[in-house]
Amino acid sequence: MSKRENIRIPVSQQPFTVIQPEDTTTIGGTVSVQINEKKISVPLGMTILEACRQNQIHIPTLCHHPDLCIAGVCRICVVDVEGMRTLQTACSFPITTPIKIHTSTPMVRKARRHIIDLLLSEHYGECYSCFRNGNCELQSLAKEYGVDGYTFGHIDKPRYKVDHSSAAVVRDMSKCILCKRCVRTCIDLQEVGVLEAINRGHDTHIGTFLDKPLADVICINCGQCINRCPTAALRANDPSDEIWEAIDNPKKHVIIQTAPSPRAAIGEEFGIEAGHSFTGELNTALRRIGFDKVFDTNFTADLTIMEEGTELLNRLRKVIIDNDSSVKLPQFTSCSPGWIKFIEHFYPEYLDYLSTAKSPQQMFGALMKTFYAKQAGIDPADIVTVALMPCSAKKFECNRPEMKASGFKDIDYGLTTREMAKMIREAGIYLPEMPKSNFDEPFGDASGAGLIFGATGGVMEAALRTVYEIVTGREVPFKNLAIEPCRGFAGVKQASVKLDGCVEQYNFLEGVELKFVVAHGTANAKKVMEMLRKGELSDVHFVEIMACPGGCLGGGGQPIPTNAEIRRKRAQAIYAEDESLPVRKSHENPHIKYIYENFLTEGPCGKLSHKLLHTHYTKRGKFIS
Amino acid sequence: MKSNVETKKRSGPVVFSEYQRSEGIKKALQLGRENILFELKISGLKGRGGAGFPTATKWMLTAAANANKKFIVCNADEGEPGTFKDRVLLLEYPELVFDGIVIAGFTIGAASGIIYLRGEYEYMLQPLEDYLAEMRKDNLLGKNILGKENFNFDISIRLGSGAYVCGEETALIESLEGFRGEPRNRPPYPVDTGYLGYPTVVNNVETLASVSHIVLKGGEWFKKHGTSKSTGSKLFSVSGDCEKPGVYELPWGIKIKELLEIVEAKNTKAVQVGGASGTCIAKSQFDRILGYEDAATGGSIIIFNENRDMLKVLKNFMEFFIEESCGQCTPCRIGNIKLMEGIIKIENGDFTFSYINNLKELGKTMQVASKCGLGQSSPNSFISILENFSEEILHTNGKGKENVKA
């Protein structure tokens, strides 16, 4: 029997786990069941839904999501289990005895149809003016069950006001079907706890603390709730109209930078199976849409490595040589804006551990409106910087008041992969058929190290490739530069590399075991922070944290749906592209060398870097006034 | 409360029969677990909270579960409209209830018992706490109870927060754990995965009170009362249009019309058996018997005479469910609203029979597809009242009947 590990998740809503014998052929390991006419044998404790899916029997679902604990609230997945008085929900029913299941009796079909009718009767929304049109689970169900009218009437006024307060997430609760996937995402998966069901009965709705606007609560803008919402009740704050306007304005010089993860996922928006990169095709599409320059965020990812890596070496020097106790180690990465807001709210007393380096997105903007503007002879006031990101939190980040050290907003608009796909479709372009083209110079060439930022562990891997080589003068001792301990989807990864044979400048690091920790998803971030609080990270030097499960490739702006398999495939696409690139270490990127020679002449972490490429954080705390 | 013996004017064949405090516990300790379960099994006792699940089976499953902690929870949420028998037991017969809890703890191997007391019964909290203190003093609670080595057991009281749905056993457990009072998925059942994930027995107050008698007097004695499928006797909370409302102990199997005579009900048009979630029985069926095999009830009997407007009665019930639905599952959250819309349409005479039939079909879906007993039973009164009183409601009554479309 399973005891609750996480006190928050009601036991019955956790996936039902039965301890299974190693050898499933032993008695008790499997159960024979009959589904419709088919007799099969399934592992003890498997849900009816899983058993059906494995046997190509389709069961509709709404509240079920493979990333989340079981809810059993929408009731759409009901099936008939012989001998039981009521229908049973396939998603929640663990098979522990030999049962006979019928998945399509008249009663089952009628119940499902009724449930859809009920949901539709209260669903205020018109599919043709809805961003989920064509990718909505409620809509597909209506189609699947041949809904051709409103049996129980239809709501004619919205029940709730749309909450536009957040820079990242728009909440339109009139389209909500109360599946609570967002609640489970926010509380259980991310352990942030912004959303919860408020009131009861028909007045139940998903709300925030005291029903405050989302911008006023502890939302970290990760957008994971959006990715798991079956309808358009949650969506990202879409700036594409403003971007079109800028593109259509001949006075404006509109630059887009594209992050590594969108290119590895945007194909999914065009019906292509996950795991295919469309880097070259995307570049062409963006030019055809009318962007004046198409640059690669990976360039500033490389720059981030230089700045953040140097900052780490400086911290190490201060701690080891100067015994400076005011310097905090381990250094935490700062490129995930969801993570930044998380630590600002939940661990404000630990902000000094964060690297002060801005994220690649923001560094890029800062360079565009200074170095690039000057080189290209364009008034920075006329430059519009757009960032194509896998992330909804980037929308909040670019609006942070501190992000305009050059006198101009570093980044004007953060655009998600989904919104970009929409713009591409609007422009009449079918992405997969585009000819390939390269990024524009001079911010087009980036290393594979910048690219792998998209996957959890990627920043760490990129940083190690550079730091190790700077310190020892040799390549990291991993085959093909693939630092395997950084890869994979384990929640918290820990590993180390030994620094030996250090070059003279870094001989204070001779023999040091460089220890690092990688975590993704804020629930895992919380674990790491608790380790830090307990002093368990005192011998660790560097920690990478990404707010989203899987890292940026699982970001809140990525194509819907998401699940472990899709994220794994996106990661594969990213690593494969890294291997195919000629330059795979940030410090070897010739343009990085160029920028330190011609613009940031004091080198990484120099004065100008500090002004343009570094930032500070805000102690926010958990308590909302 | 020991002192109010003189207020005990009640008498009855089983529950209200003779019983002295601690007698049941003493007997239980003599009998041992197996024999207690045996007597319970013989007695045929079924849960008095409404669902009628065999108590012996529930206890056996929990006793057999492999866990280092177990709990017994006494469900004193008593929220079903028209039910007030648990209040009488707790106020006047606490010894029956508390002894029953101790016996349960002993039998299933629990170290703690919890009473989940309806929020509105807060006034009972102090007297009940005093009663528990006295039990502790007399070693009916605490360590090595009545000298039984290693039998350590205590009882705590937790106040509910006023939601009817919290009487549903899994919602009750959620509420005990500090969450929203929302029913859980079943399976797993509380006997396996209950309070804090541990095997838990949830029993109604009256069930536990009956246990004390059964243990003391034997399963055979209990079984002599009632019918073969509904053994023992039952406390009925009778309210509505009658001369003598109140709590009655009557054997199962009694006919509805016999009950009506006892409580001196006249000109009765309908009897709602089982509270808002029960069924409405029309005069023509007053020969039916009360029992699990026919008209089952957790105890609530509400009587309506000829002057009652059955549509209003129905509307009241539906208002109750709309108010009390926890709102987590679709059929109940929205379904009850739709049934209510139908009632309002009928009131206004603005309905079609095919629409009403659609709603009855919807009601049937709610009965089988809702997550918990609330949504599963909320359409009962809609369906039974519209079927049994269709003449009155759909054809001859209602101000707008001329608007009725065929």
Ligand SMILES: Cc1cc2nc3c(=O)[nH]c(=O)nc-3n(C[C@H](O)[C@H](O)[C@H](O)COP(=O)(O)O)c2cc1C
């Ligand atoms: C909506 C709802 C409300 C309930 N309220 C109560 C209640 O107030 N008291 C009670 O004993 N059982 C109540 N029950 C029944 C319990 O879920 C459970 O079946 C009962 O406590 C088990 O005890 P028993 O086997 O002794 O009857 C309710 C059930 C539902 C679905």
Ligand code: SF4
């Ligand atoms: S959320 Fe889905 S069903 Fe609702 S309007 Fe949008 S596409 Fe249509």
Ligand code: SF4
């Ligand atoms: S964006 Fe993230 S933190 Fe905000 S409500 Fe959604 S899941 Fe929670």
Ligand code: SF4
């Ligand atoms: S907002 Fe979306 S995910 Fe959340 S409950 Fe509503 S429909 Fe489900």
Ligand code: SF4
């Ligand atoms: S049936 Fe009603 S009370 Fe029960 S879980 Fe569903 S919404 Fe809640």
Ligand code: FES
């Ligand atoms: S998918 Fe099973 S209840 Fe929602």
